[in-house]
């Protein structure tokens with residue numbers, strides 16, 4: 001029997017693993033679990049970095065580490081490789097969820113800041129799993145996009161990237177790259193003072209990783225008027241986030257753009273499947289479909305599309321919870337930030353929400369955005 005230690009917040013992880021596995025759940029707030037000497041596999045989330053410092057003595061029996069996340073900047077993969085550990089991530093698990101966060105936050109911003117999205121162009125930096133979904137969804141909403149991803153253009157002859165000058169001429173910038181500090185295309189502080197000085201941006205959104213944009217430079221650009229607004233879901237030094245930066249954000253959320261039931265199911269399934277393959281265990285075929293969310297409130301309860309979206313996507317609920325945490329001048333802010341992420345109820349993606357026909361009559365774009373008829 002193999003023993004697997006797993007973060008207790010990996011969505012329904014037990015149901016994706018064979019019964020023959022001895023599963024030990026751990027609380028990520030306490031760091032990496034003790035007792036790994038008895039484990040063959042470890043399944044983590046982004047809140048527990050895997051580095052020579054956090055895991056100095058890799059137990060002899062441990063041969064597999066998985067992260068239930070698309071991003072892998074919390075894992076020193078070279079260290080794992082040198083230690084003979086097989087590593088698996090959940091790339092792409094939350095692509096649709098992030099795109100829906102983008103769409104919803106843009107609609108809220110459009111209404112509150114009085115813009116017309118169809119008059120603006122969104123520059124998408126990073127067009128992998130997530131950026132592609134963002135591009136598709138924004139196009140369905142008739143928002144012009146400009147896609148920038150030179151590394152993808154090098155590997156994918158079917159993709160042509162816009163130039164740096166073109167993407168930096170967009171009205172809105174949104175980031176969907178990994179956070180990298182080395183290699184030919186490092187993304188750490190990609191959006192810096194120099195790039196921010198080239199043009200007047202109406203909105204900058206970061207839902208990828210804190211550190212892709214330089215928060216200090218962003219605030220300075222706002223003071224100087226080259227950035228009007230910014231929306232942040234991810235932060236430098238998370239979970240210890242900068243209060244001044246947070247206070248300036250037009251919308252602020254606790255790194256939950258990729259949080260939906262479907263994304264979390266994908267994350268657990270992807271790493272469980274990799275583990276099953278690694279240990280040559282019997283596959284799990286159990287279906288994890290959840291019942292769709294059926295909305296019964298009449299459409300005329302909502303004055304506008306952003307009001308509908310506010311009801312269907314809890315961005316502002318997350319924001320008000322986060323505001324409360326940030327008000328508390330106590331050293332537990334970071335703990336509360338992570339707890340909010342782990343324990344706030346997950347939302348359903350648009351394809352799992354059913355709306356009465358009157359919603360589509362009043363707001364036809366809802367169909368294109370992927371909602372279903374009740």
Ligand SMILES: O=C(O)[C@H](O)[C@H](O)COP(=O)(O)O
Pocket residue numbers: 044045046047068069070071072094208255256257258259
């Ligand atoms: O990289 C990802 O998949 C996302 O940032 C995701 O939201 C991380 O979730 P966590 O592992 O912190 O639950």
